[in-house]
Amino acid sequence: MRRLFLIAIGISLLVGCASQKGAVGETFPNKTIEIIAPASPGGGWDMAARSSQRALKADGTAGEDITVINKPGGGGEVGWQYLNQQDGHFAALNSSLLITGQLLGQSELTYEQFTPLAMLSTEWLAVATKADAGFENATELMDQLREDPKSLTIGVSPSLGSGNHLAFVQAAIESGIDPTELQFLVYSSGGDIMNALLGGHIDLTSNSMSDLSEQYEAGEVEILAITSPERLDSFPDIPTWQEQGVSVEFPHWRGIMGPPDMSETEIAQWDDMLSEMVETEEWKTDLDNNDLDAFYMNSNETVDFLKEQHEFFKDIVSESGLAP
Amino acid sequence: MSFTIKNMTIRKRIMFIFLISSMFLILILMAAFSYIEVKNSQERFEQLSRQTANGLSFMPALTKAIKSNDYSEIQGIIDRVRLHAENPIVTVVDRDGIFIIHPDETKIGTSGEKCHFTQSLLFGSYITKEAEGAGGPSVMTTAPIYEKIYGGEQVVGAITVEYLNEDINATIIKKIFRLILVAIIGIIVCIGSALFLARSIQSDTLGFEPATIAGLFREREAMLDAVKEGIVVIDKSQNISMINPSAKKLVQTKDEQRELVKALGLLETFRKGESSYDKEQLYDGSVLITNRRPLYHGQEIVGAICSFRDKTDIKQLQETILQIQGYSDGLRAQAHEYKNKLYVLMGLLQIEHYDEALQFIEEETLEEKQAIPMLQMIEDPGVHAILLGKMAKAAEKKVTLVVGEGSRLGRTSITVSDMAIMLGNLLDNAIDAVLHAKQKKIEVMITDIGSEIVIDVQDTGMGLNPETVKEIFQTGFSSKGEQRGYGLSHVYETAKKYDGMVEVSMLKVGGTVFSLYLPKTKGET
Incomplete structure (x- = not known):
């Protein structure tokens, strides 16, 4: 008799829990959605976060208020650790640093710890020299580096191991150059690099198109190669690495992810919101203004893409002589 | 293991x-x-x-x-x-x-x-x-x-x-070695405390091993169970700490136990710390012969022990033997007298005084006739034997003991020894009572009509002192001096055993009647 009673209680509790969970799922999101920019205001992540905020608000699918919080520090790690302790109403911007940080022993976090929600945008990375440096194309540049890897100083930002840095390391490996011989100089931002390049402190830079486009259009710098698989519509004169015989395709992507253990409904809801968002005029305008390309993938595709990128970066790291 | x-x-x-x-x-x-x-x-x-x-x-x-x-x-x-x-x-x-x-x-x-x-x-x-x-x-x-x-x-x-x-x-190893050092100290402390514990236990058990103590305890229990003597031990707080089965038979409740302790004089022994031997103590109508000793632990009295046996038991046994001895004496005396009479008869016949011989026989048979026919009506062999024996004893002392007319008694289930205690004592007392009287006659009336056996023993003695009538059935009362006086109390106790009773009444003409009432049914079950 007593056992029956206990079973009855158990069942009623279970039913209660189930219905409660269902109720939450149906009304998700039911409070303000917060987008974490794991950087200080003004950077690429901050910009992406604020573009998303604008576009999501304009679209209105979410039906709740949307805010952006900045959690700068540790190459994204501070923001991501913060996300780790939140619920499905939180999401954070990410980039290849999420993967390389761990591969290069700079971070304990792995991409597998989070719930991928979407890929948002990408920008392509280019190699630029001062306009009067005298290199006709990337082949000439790589030939000289193969001859004497220390003859040129390469500026990268914001750190060694960043996309900018890795893109050039990959190009060097593909061109038969020992990347450990190369002279890299690290700057904290793209603006500093441009100053150093124009001031003659560095000979070339591997940087994003958004940082280079202004001086390129002003004719101050020459862009020798870009990591996109095909020439960009906006810069049809810039040749790709691939057409110059170097097998490099390197998107500098930005995506968005949620905390661990999100429910199916929450993921589906985010998929709805984000797929609607990338179709808005606000989003497209922001991409154009920042020299970014659309790179939307839904949550499922993002899971696969991140796996693929993980393998890709692992290869670069091992080929650069770390694990012979 | x-x-x-x-x-x-x-x-x-x-x-x-x-x-x-x-x-x-x-x-x-x-x-x-x-x-x-x-x-x-x-x-x-x-x-x-x-x-x-x-x-x-x-x-x-x-x-x-x-x-x-x-x-x-x-x-x-x-x-x-x-x-x-x-x-x-x-x-x-x-x-x-x-x-x-x-x-x-x-x-x-x-x-x-x-x-x-x-x-x-x-x-x-x-x-x-x-x-x-x-x-x-x-x-x-x-x-x-x-x-x-x-x-x-x-x-x-x-x-x-x-x-x-x-x-x-x-x-790490250095740390672990330091730890081992501490562990060794710990083990030494453990051994030390183990030794201390063992010693303290051994001092409690007087150096005996637990198995030995268990053995001793079992033996002591068996011994206490086996003895017929009652043994009671009290502890410091004067409660019974040990009581053996023989003693337990006397007491059931806690109150009774306390009563027994008091009666045995254990409290006194405990207080005074003096041993005493073969002292008689009264408890619930029985006389107990007690041996008492205080228990010492060092100088301090920690309790007292008493062993006792019931004097009544011994007395009862003695009396039964005495009764039976009495019958045999009586029978021998009767046989002797009969032989004498035969000699007289033989003498008379030899000198050919036939008339006198005939007269002698007539006299003798007349005397017998008075009692014997009545005796024939007593079918119970025990009662029969007792009456016969007591008649002989009475005849020796020149006391006439007759069975009253109309007496009759079927077989009873009362044991001979109990009947000897009851009837025998009453008759003995009656004989003693009339010894110094002018008229030495005792009449016994026995009837078993109805549900009761009624036995009246009437003597022609001096009667009893009215002041002591109430006490005569109590233990220790006697008009015959010290160390006597168990007779009537035994009659009383034994009658009670059969759910019967004993009464005494005095006749105006002098003499006393003891009436014994014994239900038949009790004996039959």
């Missing part, structure tokens, strides 16, 4: 168990501690190497030294830092992976194994790992050394701080 443990003395057993359990505990604790210590040390040294490497890599002096190729100053700094950080091995390579600081001076200037440093040199990684370092397998952290140049930073070298596994292990 249990077999061998059982065979050990209590001291050895305690030692054995203490030792095993303390060793077991200490071993478990040691294992847990060692495991945690190994884990912690690993982590601690990883952290230490990371902090030291990072700290050193940020020193401008280090960058300066690398650029200027002057290592004497930086070597001094590094040595000082090493002193504060458990003496790690510190190696530094320049941008090209050439050792510029190395504990083995011959290595300086040679190229280090590049892959150790590549990740730091190329990607600026801070890496902590377990690997083969400059001095062997170790926990090591490699950190890049940056130089500020043209507003940017360039990697100019890398530093590795490593702790040899063997050094880490040595510190």
Whole structure:
């Protein structure tokens, strides 16, 4: 008799829990959605976060208020650790640093710890020299580096191991150059690099198109190669690495992810919101203004893409002589 | 195991168990501690190497030294830092992976194994790992050394701080040895306390082994059970601490027990601390012969013991024997008298005085006729025998004992010995009562009409003192002097046993009637 009673209680509790969970799922999101920019205001992540905020608000699918919080520090790690302790109403911007940080022993976090929600945008990375440096194309540049890897100083930002840095390391490996011989100089931002390049402190830079486009259009710098698989519509004169015989395709992507253990409904809801968002005029305008390309993938595709990128970066790291 | 443990003395057993359990505990604790210590040390040294490497890599002096190729100053700094950080091995390579600081001076200037440093040199990684370092397998952290140049930073070298596994292990082992020392002290304390415990137990058990005590206890129990004497022991608080089955028969409730203790005089013995032997004490109508002793523990009285036996039992037995002896005496006397009469008869016949002989026979048979026909009506052989015996005794003392007319008694189930106590005593008393009277006659009336056997014994004696009538059935009362007086109380007690009663009444003409009423039914069941 007593056992029956206990079973009855158990069942009623279970039913209660189930219905409660269902109720939450149906009304998700039911409070303000917060987008974490794991950087200080003004950077690429901050910009992406604020573009998303604008576009999501304009679209209105979410039906709740949307805010952006900045959690700068540790190459994204501070923001991501913060996300780790939140619920499905939180999401954070990410980039290849999420993967390389761990591969290069700079971070304990792995991409597998989070719930991928979407890929948002990408920008392509280019190699630029001062306009009067005298290199006709990337082949000439790589030939000289193969001859004497220390003859040129390469500026990268914001750190060694960043996309900018890795893109050039990959190009060097593909061109038969020992990347450990190369002279890299690290700057904290793209603006500093441009100053150093124009001031003659560095000979070339591997940087994003958004940082280079202004001086390129002003004719101050020459862009020798870009990591996109095909020439960009906006810069049809810039040749790709691939057409110059170097097998490099390197998107500098930005995506968005949620905390661990999100429910199916929450993921589906985010998929709805984000797929609607990338179709808005606000989003497209922001991409154009920042020299970014659309790179939307839904949550499922993002899971696969991140796996693929993980393998890709692992290869670069091992080929650069770390694990012979 | 249990077999061998059982065979050990209590001291050895305690030692054995203490030792095993303390060793077991200490071993478990040691294992847990060692495991945690190994884990912690690993982590601690990883952290230490990371902090030291990072700290050193940020020193401008280090960058300066690398650029200027002057290592004497930086070597001094590094040595000082090493002193504060458990003496790690510190190696530094320049941008090209050439050792510029190395504990083995011959290595300086040679190229280090590049892959150790590549990740730091190329990607600026801070890496902590377990690997083969400059001095062997170790926990090591490699950190890049940056130089500020043209507003940017360039990697100019890398530093590795490593702790040899063997050094880490040595510190762990040192700690564990210290722990073993403490453990040994713990075990010694355990053995000490085990010895103390064993000794204190042994002092409680007077040095006997528990098995011996159990044996002694069993024997004592058996002995106490076996003796017919009652034994009662009281403790300090004057409660019964031991009472054997014989004594228990007397008392059922707690109140009765207290009563018994008081009656036995144990409290007095306890108070005075004096032994006493063969003292008679009265309890519930019985006389108990008691032996009492106080129990001492050192100088202090901790209790008292009493052994006793029921004097009534002994007396009863004695009396039964006396009664039976009386019958045989009576019968012998009768036989003797009969023989005498035969001699008289033979003499008369020899001298041919036939008339006198005939007259003599007539006289004799007349006397017998008075009693004998009535005696024939008593079918119960016990009562019959008792009457016969007492008649003989009475005749010897010139007392006429007659069975009243109309007496009759069927067979009863009352035992002869009980009947002897009741009837025999009443008759004896009657005989004694009329010994000095003028008229020496006793008449016994026995009837069993109805549900009761009624026995009246009427004497022609002096009667009783009215003041003592009430007490005559109590133990110890006697008109015949000390150490007597159990007769009537026995009659009373025995009659009670058969749910009967005994009454006494005095006749106005003189003399006393004792009436004994015994229900038939009680005897039949």
